[in-house]
Amino acid sequence: MELRQLRYFVAVAEELHFGRAAERLMIVQSAVSQQIGRLERELGVALFDRSARRVRLTAAGTAFLPGAREVLTAEERALELVGGFVAARERVLRLGTSRGMGVRLERVLETLERSTPGTRVELASAAPDERLRRVADREWDAAFVRGEWAAPHGVRQIPVWQEELLVALPARHPLAGKGPVDLARLARLPLHLTERRSNPPLVHLVLGACRDAGFEPLPGPPHSSLQDTLAALGAGVTGWTVVYAVHSHQLRGGQVAFLPVRSPAGAPGAGPGLCLPTVLAVHSAAAPERVRSLLEACREAARDDRDS
Numbered sequence: 001m002e003l004r005q006l007r008y009f010v011a012v013a014e015e016l017h018f019g020r021a022a023e024r025l026m027i028v029q030s031a032v033s034q035q036i037g038r039l040e041r042e043l044g045v046a047l048f049d050r051s052a053r054r055v056r057l058t059a060a061g062t063a064f065l066p067g068a069r070e071v072l073t074a075e076e077r078a079l080e081l082v083g084g085f086v087a088a089r090e091r092v093l094r095l096g097t098s099r100g101m102g103v104r105l106e107r108v109l110e111t112l113e114r115s116t117p118g119t120r121v122e123l124a125s126a127a128p129d130e131r132l133r134r135v136a137d138r139e140w141d142a143a144f145v146r147g148e149w150a151a152p153h154g155v156r157q158i159p160v161w162q163e164e165l166l167v168a169l170p171a172r173h174p175l176a177g178k179g180p181v182d183l184a185r186l187a188r189l190p191l192h193l194t195e196r197r198s199n200p201p202l203v204h205l206v207l208g209a210c211r212d213a214g215f216e217p218l219p220g221p222p223h224s225s226l227q228d229t230l231a232a233l234g235a236g237v238t239g240w241t242v243v244y245a246v247h248s249h250q251l252r253g254g255q256v257a258f259l260p261v262r263s264p265a266g267a268p269g270a271g272p273g274l275c276l277p278t279v280l281a282v283h284s285a286a287a288p289e290r291v292r293s294l295l296e297a298c299r300e301a302a303r304d305d306r307d308s
Helices: 003-015 018-025 029-043 059-090 102-115 128-136 200-212 226-234 245-251 288-307
Strands: 048-050 055-057 092-097 120-125 142-146 155-170 241-244 256-260 275-283
Touching: 003 018, 003 029, 003 059, 018 029, 055 059, 092 128, 092 288, 102 245, 102 288, 128 142, 128 155, 128 275, 142 155, 155 200, 155 226, 155 245, 155 288, 200 275, 226 241, 226 256, 241 245, 245 256, 275 288
Parallel strands: 092 120, 092 142
Antiparallel strands: 048 055, 142 275, 155 241, 155 256, 155 275
C-alpha cells in the first residue's frame, strides 16, 4: 500500500467523481483509476461502486475512509516535524576551528551575530584533515584550516587571510626585545617544533625558511605541546619555536619574548616575514548565502587586523 494510493482514494471519496479527483490531484484520470484498482486488489475489496452515471463508496470504502484520512494526517504531521527540524538546523552554523585563532575568531563571531541575527554558531575542533573530512561529509558547514592540505572531493578551500608566525624565545635571550629577528641568528639554537605528521604545512614553512636563511635548524627535544614548550623556554631552556601572532596575545607573559621575523633582503612587499595562509573550507553544495555571510565576516576580521 502506497501513500499516493491513499491520497487518490480520499480524493475520489470526497469528490465521488474520478475526473474531478484527477483535476484536484493534477494528474490524468487513468492514473487515478489504475492506482485505485491496485489498492482494491491489495485490500481484496471493492472501495467504490462505479456506474456510467455515478460513483459511490461501498460499505468497505466507507469503513476504510477514516483510517486512510488518519494515515494522511499522520504523514502531514511527520513532514511538519521534519520541516521544523530542517529549519532549526539551518539556523545553526557548525564551524570547525583551529587552536589559537584568538581575537580573530572573536571578530568573526561578532560580525556573524550582527549580520545573521538568530543564527547560532556551534564551534568544534579537530585535526586539520578531520576538519576537511567533516566538511566533505556535511557534518560541518565550514572549517578554518591553516596551510595547504589535500581536500576531499567536493570541498572548496577559500583563502581568507595570512597568518603571521612569531619567533618565541626565552625573555632573557640577548635577541629578546630587539625587534624583528633574522632567522640566521637562530642557527645555533635548537628548534622546538611539532612533528611533521601533526602539521605538515607549518613544519614545511619553518624548515624551508631556515634553509633559505642558510642553515639547517638543530632539532630540539621531542615536542609534547606548545604550552609545555613555552613553559620550558620561559624556565630558561635553550631554544626557540614559532607561535601564531594572533595566538601570542593570549600567551604573553614575562618569561617568553615573541618576535616578528625580518623579511629577507630584497623580498617583494613589506608584509610579515613568515606567514601561513588560512583558508575557509566549505562544501561545494553549501547554501551560497551561508557561505557569503561567513566569508564577509572573515574579510571584516582581516580588515580589523590591518586597521589595528
